[in-house]
Amino acid sequence: MIRITKGKVYDPINGINGKELDIWVDGGKIVQVGDAPDLVAERIIDAEGCIVMPGGIDIHSHIAGGKVNLGRKLRPEDHRKDVVPRTETTRSGVGHSIPSTFVTGYRYAQMGYTMVMEAAMPPLTAKHTHEELHDIPIIDKGSYTLMGNNHFILKFIEKGEIEKVKSFISWLLKTTKGYTIKIVNPCGVESWKWGKNVENIDQQAADYAVTPRQLISILSQIADELGLPHSIHLHCNNIGVPGNYETTVESMKATGTNRVHVTHAQFNSYGGKGWADIHSKAREVVEYVNEHPNVTFDAGQIVFGDTTTMTADGPWQYRLYLLSGNKWVNADVEMETSAGIVPYTFRKKSLVNAVQWAIGLELMLLAEDPWRAFMTTDHPNGGPFTFYPQIIKLLMSRAAREEMIAQLPRRALERISLPQITREYSLYEIAIITRAAPSKLLGLHQKGHLGVGADADIAIYRENPDVEKVFSSVQYLLKDGEVVVENGIVLKSTSGRILYVDPGEEGDIEEYIREEFEKFYTVTLDGYGVPENYLERGECVSCG
């Protein structure tokens, strides 16, 4: 039994806003909150002068799998500047924009995060994703299975066999041990297999008479029908293209009243006809979000500096290569998806980058409901996740924003509305966007709060006038009730859970697709999926 005492508790799900409360932990769970004269603690954690929050949850980050690993392999120059020696309790590795697996786990934990969702898992290489997740210590994890350009899904939609789409998705989630439906540039990535793209959400894929609008609409419907704990996770068409906010709004509309999560919305909220007149359309995108409770989004905030961009959006990454002239990796995955990787440096002096930077913050600050707005950098696309404390500071302090705005090109100011926004997030709201709301969005009941019965994933931060310092390094981190980080130092390298879903509505789809599968894939159907033994601590989250 551990008693955390004298800390100021921020637990939005239970409506606790900075109150001093004792939290009692036993057997990996929170067993009591407040005074408990009958309980005896073996260890008392004195949290005086500290903030106590549930462990952080990152709903969108690229931390594991083929694409991430190609990014690592591509960039020795990125690793050399950030090396991490082994200690008695931890493994060695490298950090900066694409940390090695062990370091990924440690650094999230050191910042007080206890759960991270890998945002893009190609089914064919799902085993790879899970092998890497296995080697990311401490935190709980899950992965979104890529489906927006899958042959079977496109073919069934083309033929109007929506029930088959549903069975197939149910089967694919179970087979890949995935958490939800990820859609990346629907139909566009399929077209990329011939070097093409789609330019709007009503243009058909190169090989299938299916439009992105149809696909988004049908898959959002299916996610709701299957009762997936999380909605579809949508990376809209036309990412990074000036004027793309219209596509983003149309994509949200395509879901009707079905749940949809629009990811890294910053990259999809641009106005203008080209780079010369790019400007913020954050307001237009947020307005739609504000008025439609079925919609959630995350920021995809950029951070000035060098990073590695990587998405399943092959055509976008090629475009970014043409723009930057930097080295370019493309990795098309048969029948399913693609991936691209390009190193990129966001510069304060660049007009476009300055506008992008402002848009991410505008989205977060204009969103009326913090329960539907999430802080991400789309790690590592906007910047490494290790910059979250800096972003928290920008959200919480107008002065910090003004300091940064003063360094931007003057011409950027007329293209953004950030300088006029006065809102400052409170600690309570930060706890919402980084803990409570992510847990809700993922449909988890035992996470993101500090009520009795919750997983004892607890971050304790030392108070400091500089919030960036507060969130950079935890005083204590409890994972499953064990103190794993103390004073920023990882004491213990535990293994976290892998969360996945099994909607159980696959019917006989596996046998139905077998012949075609074995004809056009290059692996056998029986060898395709992820066997149970890949999940050291697998946990199936129920649907419905």
Place this chain on the structure above:
Amino acid sequence: MSGVGEMNEILLRPKVEFDVPVEAEVISPDLFAEKSHEEIGSLPVFLGNRKMCLKDLFEIEGQSSTNIVLEGDFSRVKKIGYGMSRGKIHIKGNVGMHTGATMKGGEIIVEGDAMDWLGAEMNGGLIWVKGSVGHFAGASYWGSKHGMNRGMILIEGNTGNEVGKKMRRGTIAIKGKTGDFLGVGMIGGTILAFSETGERPGAEMKRGSIVLFLENCTNPPPLLPTFTYNCTYSPTFLRVYLKTLRKLGFPVKEEYISGKYRRYNGDIVELGKGEILIYEP
């Protein structure tokens, strides 16, 4: 006589013959300055995987100087002068890999040979090697966007491959033979190679100048087909470079200064704004 007793000098000699590599980036004027003999002796070095003190491996004479003299065989000692910004290291013998890599200023003199990655990604300063050097002098490390970015490397002996790879600014001059891919992927700067060169000089260069003098070279390698002949002339900038080298004491024949050079443009598969100048006797 060695520098013992001379003013402002610190002398290091290996205590033993090293059978495994030593990493000693602490042998740097920046770190030796304003430190006592004792403090210098306690600086950390790695003999293979054993972390040790400088004094465990080297005899140290003198203290608190930015003027370092190394005597003996340092060919297995890596990273000497790594990242240094001032002062001088005089190596009276052979030296290992990464000598002067990423250095920003100061001077390194090597009496003997230097191994691979000499002055790789350096940003300033001077390196002068009397003997020969390995591969990748002044080059970029694997994955990096550019190699040496300022400064000067002078080599009197021969070199290995890919000298000046992706260099952006600065000068490299080589008296002896050079290996393959001299100045590969160059972005800027100047390489002067006085003797024979290996295959494919200037491959993939974007900008910058490679000057080949082809001294004592009976069978010069053909240039890549992606370089095109431009003109024969007497470049002014070259005169300045050659005179500067001479002033520093680097041997340059008189006839080169006023000589004529054939100019080739390339590499057309890249930006194509680079040039190879070939001395015409």
Place this chain on the structure above:
Amino acid sequence: MKSWKFLLITGRSLKQGQAAEQGKFSPEYINETTTVEIGKEDAEKLGLSDGMEVKLKNTCGEGIFHVRISQGLPSGILFIPYGPSANLLIPAETGGTGMPGCKGIDVELLKER
């Protein structure tokens, strides 16, 4: 003694792959990895026929190989399947890359052993 200059290429052969699975000390493996292929034209010029033994040497080392006449080889090129014998002739210099130059190596061929 008379010798001829060649460029040696080493590489995989189906038999070498198969024989390695039979065992590195199997006669099949030893036989295949001590075979040198030579083009028909060169073989005729040098008076070599299938099965004849020749010595190959260069600055790295030397070895005895038996001849196999091959259709696909251009003049001036020899081919030996990967294996311990071919490795006697491969220089360990890697040009700073880690990779030795296993193809296009200068060798001398001597008819008598």
Place this chain on the structure above:
Amino acid sequence: METISATCPFCGCLCDDIQIVVENGKVLEVKNGCSISKTLFTHHDPDDLVPQIEGKKASLEEALDRAASIIRQARFPLVFGLSMTSCEAQRKAVELAEFIGGNIDSTSTFCHGPTTLAMQSVGEPTCTLGEIKNRADLVVFWGCNPVEAHPRHIARYSVSPKGLFNPAGRRGRTVVTVDVRATPTARVSDIFLQIQPHKDYEVFEVLRALLKGKDLRIDSVGGIPLDALKDLVNKMKSCKFGIILFGMGLTMTRGRHLNIEAAISLVRDLNQFTKFLIIPMRGHYNVTGADAVLTWQTGYPYALNFSRGYPQYNPGEFTTVDLLRRKEVDAALILASDPMASLPRQASSYLEEIPFVVLDCRKSYSASFATVFIPVAASGVSISGTAYRMDGVPVLLKKVLDSPHPTDEQVLDGILKRLRQR
């Protein structure tokens, strides 16, 4: 008698459709496999192997003790091999190398190491093998000979299969081979361009220049007439989906990584006209897995050093052939590879001057010279696990036969436990 599904642990094709008929622990038949695969499964006889110390029979415990003592004393040890075992064992090997502060390197060092170096310079537009099957109408084999090195590649992935968007199969494809020798692969190609040794770089440069519409005042390059190259460039630009598959003919010849950089740059530039990608033909069945495991655990794929407690990467410095040639390492642990047979003798002979430990499922050259030899069960024959195909697709290795020996992973773990107990 039973039929077991298996994955062939020989080459980077990792064919996972093998059916093996087994009776009383003996393989009766290997269905779907190539001739090498058939030999691999039928010649598997682990029974006559015993642990040895300095050539003398020893118990497993004694061998592990001695192995640990060799490694404990070493100041600059090398862990080498990794490419013929499962990812599970590779993970353990990295852990060991890190713990002992040693070097770790895989056989990438002398196969596609240069490909990694090129990729780190310019990137790599690539795909999985099914993309070739389903889409490619132009296939270029450059410096590789799959008919002999990857026997089922042509039938399963790259030349003959009918694909989703190529229902005509072989007839729907133009196949080009560029090689010094007229290999069996060249003989099944539509076009064979015979190139002079060491001239690949020049030919790629010319192709790149032609693609950019540059005029070149030459008639031929590398023994290939300019007109033939113009024709090739036109085919490349006008195909719907093109692929270059390349092998040691580029990685091992003069220019090495820069040959591949030129090839990748050509492919990259072709994407302004059409879809064009490139795949290295990886040799050993799990060398791609070794790259992957090392990369996710350390950030780097091969040529690593842990002397300072964190990974340092530098091919040329920490690569096996260089470490041995320069006589820098003072002990070695070799698994899933046979460097005494496969490295230049100039380098491998140094192993005889230092103590070294070999883990192998067969009697290898290295095993017979080893200070300590520990026989292990063969991955993909007697142990299940994960391996990565040449295109990065993870494939399950299956257990077909029992083995009396421990796994690589167990042996490495045994050594690690002893080192931790000091």
